[in-house]
Amino acid sequence: MPSEIIKPSVAVAPTNTGRRPGRPTQRILTIDSIVERTLAIAGREGFAAVTMNRLARDMGVTPRALYNHVSNRQEIVDRVWVKVVEGITLPDLDPADWRNSFHVLWNSLRDQFRTFPRVLLVALDEQISPQGTSPLRLKLVEIALDFFTSIGLSLEDAVVVREMLLADLFSFALTADFSYDLRSDEDKATTFHPVPEVWLEKLPEVEAPLTRQALKVSPRTADELFNKMVEARIAYVEKLLGL
Template identity: 30%
Template structure:
């Protein structure tokens, strides 16, 4: 009787390419789709993100994603809300409202910087997710508890949020330009960008634009962080000026 051996016991010939071990496919879920979308957004930018690109990354077809996410618009909302989950919120203290708003704004600024293109997702949609609502409740409730009327607090919260998102959006535009130029070092990109501004403004006709031409060094002296904090203090001082006096 012939002893039949397991075919796997026979060594493969040296000229045959070795097979890569099969990767177990992860179970599709909304969480997995959102995490994959965020990874693509961070690595490749807003313009590359699509349902088809996410499906490609997950080694599946786009149709299989729609059981968990209705389309790109909802995916962007979910990605934005996922990013906002990284913001740490303190217990509201109305006596320290200005300090707490400053800390909240800086925290959001840092989170946006870590996910450069996510601000474009914020501008494209009205945030309604759990973490978006959590951030809104903190800001709105803190201002009301500090003495602002609900109407004025709503306006202050709206303008502060728009400033934070707008500042992050400007940064995302620069990152897109940096990628398009084939550059990977932000410091190198911004040095080149500022040099172009200095050259252009410095060459303006001084009879028509005397201040822009003369003070070009002052116009370009502050970096993005300095400008962000300056604008934030302007907003906070403005809110403080409208806060009812004790």
């Protein structure tokens, strides 16, 4: 995980609606635009940053105008989660070449979650009502379990491996990619140092020879670290399959 998580105060730029002052907001405000704006805010700042006043301010409308399109904030949260779930696509997976398919699956979902990492905290930040469910969520679970069992895993092991997949993706999007993507190109190579090098420089009296050496062998990119994680999952599955 990154040696120092960056906690940005990211301000999401208001959407350029192209309208002149005084034009009716109802002509440009839609449920879809409200959901998109919420996803943009929550994706970088978390759902806690999403209030009706914040949404209204960002969209250049009054809070009352929002209520002309949605019942309340809960409806917006539910709609955002449905949009996220229904936007997820799974790549074609080949049980005969399952090791490569693991890389394809992990990386495909990582790329999709990477665009709105803090939305993944929805389970901690929010309650999703029954209106926030989607049939596609069940379909995605079924596809994953079918793939894992088709390579020879028991259903019990398939459930565990799927949970590992989700843990890898969620944690990496939130703690690794989020920090890595916010850094300058110059600083990216130091993202996964065990500790920032400046700490070691300020504390030369501390005996930490392995930590100092680790600065030279730490992964230099998020992709490098992620692919090592996938290889670790493949090794675990090989053990389960007795390979």
